[in-house]
Every structure is written in structure tokens, then in C-alpha cells.
Amino acid sequence: MEFSMEERCRNILAMCLEEKSTNPIEIFQKIANREFVRIHGPEHHILDGAALLTAFYNAGGMVDLPQSLEELMRRGLQMPGATCGQWGVCGAVSSMGAALSIIDGTGPLSTDDTWGAHMKFTSKALGALAEVGGPRCCKRDAFLAFYEAVDFINENYDVVLEKSEVKCEYSEKNQQCIGMRCPFYKKKVAFICVHNSCRSQIAEALGKKYLGDSFVCYSAGTETKPQINQDAVRLMKELYGIDMEETQYSKLITDIPKPDIAISMGCNVGCPFIGRAFDENWGLEDPTGKSDEEFIRVIREIERKILLMREVL
DSSP: OOOOHHHHHHHHHHHHHHOOOSOHHHHHHHHHTSTTSOSSSTTHHHHHHHHHHHHHHHTTOOOOHHHHHHHHHHHHHHSOTTHHHHTSSOHHHHHHHHHHHHHHTOOTTOOSTHHHHHHHHHHHHHHHHHHHOOSOOHHHHHHHHHHHHHHHHHHHSSOOOOOOOOOOSOGGGOTTOOGGGSTTOOEEEEEEOSSSSSHHHHHHHHHHHHHTTTEEEEEEBSSOOSSOOHHHHHHHHHHHOOOHHHHOOOOBGGGSOOOSEEEESOGGGOOOOOSSOOSEEOOOOOOTTSOHHHHHHHHHHHHHHHHHHHHHO
């Protein structure tokens, strides 16, 4: 469904008015995941400042929230798209600067300290974006600006905003994602074997269980099977309560995104070719057709290696 800019903004404001959180990042993420907010777009010029205003109000800040959001939207709509590349000023930072000026009633002729204080905030936030570099990502730039904005508000106002750690969930949708240069990027880990039906599927499931906060886990093979190994499915349910058939299926290497880390389950049956060298070869025997004890031994070894990954990567 296609939305007009007016519809996008109205939906953003409506959701803000329903929010109770004092964490602007949390508010932003909840709204940014809706279908009316694109991965990039000038709606962020309204969304980012609106999330900050909403959290400020919910924390006890003295603003008329509906009126403040309307004013924020009016100002945000005056900002053209692509200001970061064409004007040298990020719209996310400008939006939060607008939110601060609304909170303080600051204007171009203000003689109090707020005029300069807001400039200090925007310059510091822009400096954080500059350190990471381009191309632009409206989500990354918002997160970096929120980190600075929360600190600024907590230091200068009689309210306390919450700030949560960010792990990006948007890189798959962002064709310009800068990957590991981004402080919020979740590395992509691929567990590879020939048929993607047993060991690699177990590794994907346990990777999601133990590494999901910092990594995106996949499994794949050079061939596929009609279904995941049924002994593996049964034992993973018994041991961990994980039903691999709910969210996993046999995939080819070409069916998954290009991984940052590629791990071979074991080359004893012929090492799959993935177009580059593996980062690790775990050398695991294929337990297919063997006893439950042998299956469990392999599962526990995969678990041990994944827990080690969590410690060292």
C-alpha cells in the first residue's frame, strides 16, 4: 500500500499520542517498523523528533504534546529530502534539534542559553554521524542522534529519559548498508554443510537461541533435502523445546544473504564450495542414521562451539 506524506506523518503522530514509554529509541523502533515508514525517507524528519518529544512528555516534561507534535510536523515537512548529502546536515539531527527548540520555545532571535545549547547538541550529534561516515542510513543516523539527545536531555532538564542498546534489524532491507562499519550492525553468520538437513540446521537453531542479540544466523548447503532430518527435529524439541520445522527449511547457499562469517560443519563428506574460504571448519561427523547418543554428542558440541563464538566474537 502506498501512503502520501501527509498520511505517513498523521500515522506517526497518532502512534506517538498512544505511547507511554520514556525511551525515545523504543518509541522510534515501534513506529519505524510499521508499513507507513520506509527504510529511508523524509518521514524521518518528523518521526525522530516526534519520538523524542513523546518520551520527554511521558517522563514528565512540561509540553503540550499534541500541539508540540503538530508544530514538529510543520517544521519537518519544510525540510527537503536528502539533506544529509546535499546540505551537509542530517534530517534526524535537525528533527531532534527542532524538538528541543519546541520544548524551550527557542527562536532565531532568542537571547537565552538555549540557542547555543541546541547548537552544541546538533554539532555533537552530527560529529557522531560523521565519525561513522556514509552513505546515509535513516535508521543508523537516528540511533546515533538519539544517543546524544537522551544524554543532552538528561543533563539539562528535570526529566530522565531511558536509552536502550540498539542492534540493527534493518540491514536486510537497506541496499546501502555499510555492514561492519556501522556500530549497530548484526553480523551475518552462515553454517554450511552439503545437504543443509542436519548439522547446519542444528547450528542455525542454536545460533538463533544464543547469538540472536548480536548475530543473524543462517544455514545452507550446496544441495537440499525435502525436509530437515527428523531425528534432529525430535531431539532439538526434547533438549531445547525448539521446533526447527516452524522457522527453518533446507536452503541453498544462493538462498541466503552473503555472510560475514561462514562456518563449515565438516569436510569429511566433501567440503561445499561457497565462493570463498571458510572462516572455520568445525570438523563435525554427520550423525545421520546413528544412535540418539551420537546425535546428542554432536548437538552438544555444536552448542559448545556456538557459546564460544558468543564469548570471542
